Every structure is written in C-alpha cells, then in structure tokens.
Amino acid sequence: MSPAELEARLRLHLLPELGPRRLHRLLEAFPDASSALSAPASAWRALGLPDACAQARRTAEIRDRAAAALAWSERPGHHLIMRDTQAYPDLLAELDDAPPVLFVAGAPELLQRPQLAMVGSRRASHYGLDIATAFSRSLASAGFVIGSGLALGIDGAAHQGALDVGGRTVAVLGTGLQCIYPQRHRKLAQRIIDGGGALLSELPLDCQPLAANFPRRNRLISGMALGVLVVEASPSSGSLITARLAAEQGREVYAVPGSIHHPGARGCHHLIRQGATLVETVGDILEGLRGWQQVVPTTSGVLRQSPLLRQLAAAPASAETLSIQLARPLSDVLAELTELEISGQAACEQGQWTIRRL
Structure with missing residues (x-):
C-alpha cells in the first residue's frame, strides 16, 4: 500500500461519526481511500454519511493527526494493520463492524x-x-x-x-x-x-x-x-x-x-x-x-518429581490444604495443579486433588 493511500485511510479513520460500518461503506463505493477523500460532499451525502464527516476531512487537524500516526508506525515495534491485508486477524475480520485499522505495538x-x-x-x-x-x-x-x-x-x-x-x-x-x-x-x-x-x-x-x-x-x-x-x-x-x-x-x-x-x-x-x-x-x-491444544511436551517430565506431586501421592488434598502443607502461595499451587491435570498426572474430584497412576 502506497504512503499516500495509507495516509488517506488514516484521515478517514480519524473523522468524527465515521465508524467501522460507515467507513467500510465508503471504501466500497470508491476505488480507494484517496478517491473517497477527494470526492465531492454530495457523493458522501448520497451514501448517507453525516455532513460533519465531509466537512472535517480537509482540516489541518485531521492531516496533522494522520501524519503523526504515520510517523508512529515507522518506529520499531509499531504497526498499522488494515482490514484488507494478510496480517489482519482472521477471526476479527469475520465481524460486520471489524475495525478498518488496528494499531499494534509489539508482535503483530x-x-x-x-x-x-x-x-x-x-x-x-x-x-x-x-x-x-x-x-x-x-x-x-x-x-x-x-x-x-x-x-x-x-x-x-x-x-x-x-x-x-x-x-x-x-x-x-x-x-x-x-x-x-x-x-x-x-x-x-x-x-x-x-x-x-x-x-x-x-x-x-x-x-x-x-x-x-x-x-x-x-x-x-x-x-x-x-x-x-x-x-x-x-x-x-x-x-x-x-x-x-x-x-x-x-x-x-x-x-x-x-x-x-x-x-x-x-x-x-x-x-x-x-x-x-x-x-x-x-x-x-x-x-x-x-x-x-498445543501442550508443551516437556511439562510432564518437569512436574513428575515435584514436591506437590509427591504430596498428592501421600494423600488426596484440596488446593488450599496443599498450599498450607507446602507453604506456597495458593496461586502457585493452583497453577501447578492445572499443569499436572493437563499432563494427565492429577485429577480433581469434588474439590479434592488426587494423583493419577501412570
């Protein structure tokens, strides 16, 4: 996508009262965002778009904010993802009101x-x-x-x-x-x-x-x-x-x-x-x-010799009891118990955790 087209999309995205559905309608009516941006106000009105949108598109504020967004996207780790590009998440694209633009910092x-x-x-x-x-x-x-x-x-x-x-x-x-x-x-x-x-x-x-x-x-x-x-x-x-x-x-x-x-x-x-x-x-x-499911293959080998598993081998217990017995935070105990369950080494029945013999 050319820098001019990207800037045009950002300017459209910044317009007041132009939400995802209206912007999608606008982009369907014109060959590209640049054409939509330069179209006469009457064409926008014919699409049922508010006058405020057409009036604001040429203001200095909209141009400056779009330029700032472009500058932001050029920094490392910053990304602009458009709805019609391959990087856009597939599940999100299914929505009728999917955002036309996603701002992402980190790993897109x-x-x-x-x-x-x-x-x-x-x-x-x-x-x-x-x-x-x-x-x-x-x-x-x-x-x-x-x-x-x-x-x-x-x-x-x-x-x-x-x-x-x-x-x-x-x-x-x-x-x-x-x-x-x-x-x-x-x-x-x-x-x-x-x-x-x-x-x-x-x-x-x-x-x-x-x-x-x-x-x-x-x-x-x-x-x-x-x-x-x-x-x-x-x-x-x-x-x-x-x-x-x-x-x-x-x-x-x-x-x-x-x-x-x-x-x-x-x-x-x-x-x-x-x-x-x-x-x-x-x-x-x-x-x-x-x-x-993509269970980490090394999980069971790491957990097999854990103190928590040895405690369960001695007798069934609730997560709260295990927390007290092992002097560990309940959150840590719950996390390890769920990992043991995923690996098939433990099960919970009526609030009591038990070991599964492998």
Missing part, C-alpha cells in the same frame, strides 16, 4: 495465533485473582495466546499469569496506544511488549479514556478469541458485555462459579444459567478446544 503475528480471552471484575477478590493467574499460566503453557483488556483486577492477573510462564498475551485497549490506561498498568503494558506480546487498539493514538469506548473495545477482545473465560463478575460488570458479544460472535463462553454469598460470583452464575460452560479446571476448556 500473535493476532493470528489461537487465542483465549480472560475477563472479570476490576475489584476482584484474592481468590478470583489466584484463579485467573493459575488458569492463565496453564492456558499459556498449553500454547494459547491470552487476550484481555489491561484493566485492574482479573485482566491484569490474566496478563501477568501468561508472562509468568513465558507465554504470550495481547492487551486490547479502550484508549489510543499513546494513552495507556489505567496509569497503574503502564509498567505491565511495557512488560507485555518486552515479553513478546502485543498492545492493540482500534482507536486513534491520542484517544483519551472515554467510557463509551470500553464496551466497544470488548468486541475486539472476544472477536479475536476462540472463547472467553469470565472468572469473577458482578451482574453489572462490563465482563458480561464481553460474554454476550462472544456468544453473538459464535465464540465459546466459559464461567468460573463461586460462592453464592459473594457478589462477584453472581455474574458468572448468570452466564452459566444462560448456557455458558461451567469451568472448574483448565481441562473443561481444553476439552472443547482439543483441536487447538
């Missing part, structure tokens, strides 16, 4: 790899954070890219869990890539890039945090994934929006149950009543995605 090739999304409450409990971390570690170890939204709580635990085991994770932002939000996760965002992951946004680079953009962001989290796991969520949580979008997009929806006394479990229980798959172990997810 991850967008084509099998991905699972994990979302949940920003005010998660310690239990929820432990579960999210453990599931993320195990799923990343099984070869999946972990997708989430860089928010506080479950999102952050999902990203961190993947990084803990050298896995890959993609953070989808509800802001521009030059406006990392929340500020507390700026270092996490950099660790994701440094760890071989990626940050992604459909929004202009300088877009600030706006409440309306986060539900819009959620359709990308689900749209790039084979399935979405909700770990902990209240009935009003934005995570339920992500789950609903996933179902509408034909993706799998998974939910972790919790205590009936914990408000953060009610959203997950609602999803289960609506047909989401109840998840107690990583195996519940891998069973439905067996064709995508």
Whole structure:
C-alpha cells in the first residue's frame, strides 16, 4: 500500500461519526481511500454519511493527526494493520463492524495465533485473582495466546499469569496506544511488549479514556478469541458485555462459579444459567478446544518429581490444604495443579486433588 493511500485511510479513520460500518461503506463505493477523500460532499451525502464527516476531512487537524500516526508506525515495534491485508486477524475480520485499522505495538503475528480471552471484575477478590493467574499460566503453557483488556483486577492477573510462564498475551485497549490506561498498568503494558506480546487498539493514538469506548473495545477482545473465560463478575460488570458479544460472535463462553454469598460470583452464575460452560479446571476448556491444544511436551517430565506431586501421592488434598502443607502461595499451587491435570498426572474430584497412576 502506497504512503499516500495509507495516509488517506488514516484521515478517514480519524473523522468524527465515521465508524467501522460507515467507513467500510465508503471504501466500497470508491476505488480507494484517496478517491473517497477527494470526492465531492454530495457523493458522501448520497451514501448517507453525516455532513460533519465531509466537512472535517480537509482540516489541518485531521492531516496533522494522520501524519503523526504515520510517523508512529515507522518506529520499531509499531504497526498499522488494515482490514484488507494478510496480517489482519482472521477471526476479527469475520465481524460486520471489524475495525478498518488496528494499531499494534509489539508482535503483530500473535493476532493470528489461537487465542483465549480472560475477563472479570476490576475489584476482584484474592481468590478470583489466584484463579485467573493459575488458569492463565496453564492456558499459556498449553500454547494459547491470552487476550484481555489491561484493566485492574482479573485482566491484569490474566496478563501477568501468561508472562509468568513465558507465554504470550495481547492487551486490547479502550484508549489510543499513546494513552495507556489505567496509569497503574503502564509498567505491565511495557512488560507485555518486552515479553513478546502485543498492545492493540482500534482507536486513534491520542484517544483519551472515554467510557463509551470500553464496551466497544470488548468486541475486539472476544472477536479475536476462540472463547472467553469470565472468572469473577458482578451482574453489572462490563465482563458480561464481553460474554454476550462472544456468544453473538459464535465464540465459546466459559464461567468460573463461586460462592453464592459473594457478589462477584453472581455474574458468572448468570452466564452459566444462560448456557455458558461451567469451568472448574483448565481441562473443561481444553476439552472443547482439543483441536487447538498445543501442550508443551516437556511439562510432564518437569512436574513428575515435584514436591506437590509427591504430596498428592501421600494423600488426596484440596488446593488450599496443599498450599498450607507446602507453604506456597495458593496461586502457585493452583497453577501447578492445572499443569499436572493437563499432563494427565492429577485429577480433581469434588474439590479434592488426587494423583493419577501412570
């Protein structure tokens, strides 16, 4: 794609009131973005496009912001991915409102790899954070890219869990890539890039945090994934929006149950009543995605002699009991237990973990 055509697309993308569907309609009506940009305002009106779009396209502000985006894309590790190019993620391209442009910092090739999304409450409990971390570690170890939204709580635990085991994770932002939000996760965002992951946004680079953009962001989290796991969520949580979008997009929806006394479990229980798959172990997810499973072949050999496995050989125990017996954080114990389950060396029945004799 020529620099002139790329600049024209960026200028169109920056126009107010010109969302993905309208921009797609515009590009279908003209040979290229440059032609659309120079067409008379009457042609835009004939397509049902707002006058504000036609009026803003020639302003200095739009030209300057497009030039800044081009300059950004020329730096190492920065990428602009157009919807009609091979680098665009296949699953996302299926959506009617797929973004015309993706801004990516980090490794764009991850967008084509099998991905699972994990979302949940920003005010998660310690239990929820432990579960999210453990599931993320195990799923990343099984070869999946972990997708989430860089928010506080479950999102952050999902990203961190993947990084803990050298896995890959993609953070989808509800802001521009030059406006990392929340500020507390700026270092996490950099660790994701440094760890071989990626940050992604459909929004202009300088877009600030706006409440309306986060539900819009959620359709990308689900749209790039084979399935979405909700770990902990209240009935009003934005995570339920992500789950609903996933179902509408034909993706799998998974939910972790919790205590009936914990408000953060009610959203997950609602999803289960609506047909989401109840998840107690990583195996519940891998069973439905067996064709995508890429378990690391060295896992079982490493775990076979672990202290945790020796403890299980002595007697069945809950994860909480094992945490106390081994004086290890519950999140670490849960992560290793799920890896043992993936490798076929352990199983969980009614909350008690047992060894499988090989």
